[in-house]
Amino acid sequence: MSEVLLLLMVVLLLTLLGGLVRVVRGPSEADRMLAAQLLGTTTVALLMLMSVAMAMPRLLDIALVFAILAAIAVVCFVATGEVRDHDAT
Amino acid sequence: MTPLEILAIGILFAGLGFFVAGTVGMLRFPDVFSRLHALTKADNLGLALIALGTALLTADTSVTLKLMLIWFFVVLASATSGHLIARHALRSGQGS
Numbered sequence A: 001m002s003e004v005l006l007l008l009m010v011v012l013l014l015t016l017l018g019g020l021v022r023v024v025r026g027p028s029e030a031d032r033m034l035a036a037q038l039l040g041t042t043t044v045a046l047l048m049l050m051s052v053a054m055a056m057p058r059l060l061d062i063a064l065v066f067a068i069l070a071a072i073a074v075v076c077f078v079a080t081g082e083v084r085d086h087d088a089t
Numbered sequence B: 001m002t003p004l005e006i007l008a009i010g011i012l013f014a015g016l017g018f019f020v021a022g023t024v025g026m027l028r029f030p031d032v033f034s035r036l037h038a039l040t041k042a043d044n045l046g047l048a049l050i051a052l053g054t055a056l057l058t059a060d061t062s063v064t065l066k067l068m069l070i071w072f073f074v075v076l077a078s079a080t081s082g083h084l085i086a087r088h089a090l091r092s093g094q095g096s
Helices: A002-025 A029-053 A059-088 B003-028 B032-057 B061-092
Strands: none
Touching: A002 A029, A002 B003, A029 A059, A029 B003, A029 B032, A029 B061, A059 B061, B003 B032, B032 B061
C-alpha cells in the first residue's frame, strides 16, 4: 500500500518540476503566477497523500494553510500589478 | 488489499492523471488563457479525486470533513485566482 502511495507522490513531484519549468520559461508575469498557483495545489495534494502514507492527520492542517496562502499569493500579485499599470498610462 | 483500498487507489490514480494532464497542458499551450484553462481543470478535479481517495483510505469522519474543507477552499481559490490572472493578463496586454 505505501509503495503505491510513494509512486503517486513521486509523480506529483514530477508535476511540480513541470510547474517550475513554466516559472522559468513563462514569457509573461501571468504565466509565472499561474505556475505558482499549480505548485500550491500540487503541494496540497502531496500533503494529503503524505497524511495517509505516514498516518499523520496533522499534515492536513498544513495542506489547509497552503490552500489559503496560494489564494493570497495570487491576490497580492494582481494587486501589485494593478498599481504598475496606472503608472504606465 | 481490500476492495475499498483498490477503489481508493484507482481514484487516486485518476486524480493524478488530471494533475499530469494539467501540467502538460500548462507547458504546451500557446497563450496565457489556454494555460489557465488547463490549470484550473487540474486544480479542481485532480484535487477532488485525490481528496476522495484519501478520505476512503482514512476511515475517520473528522479527517474526511477536513479534506472536504480543503477542497472547498482550493476550488474557491483557484476559481477566483484564475479569473484574476486572466484579467491581469488581458489588462496588461501580455496575454496573446
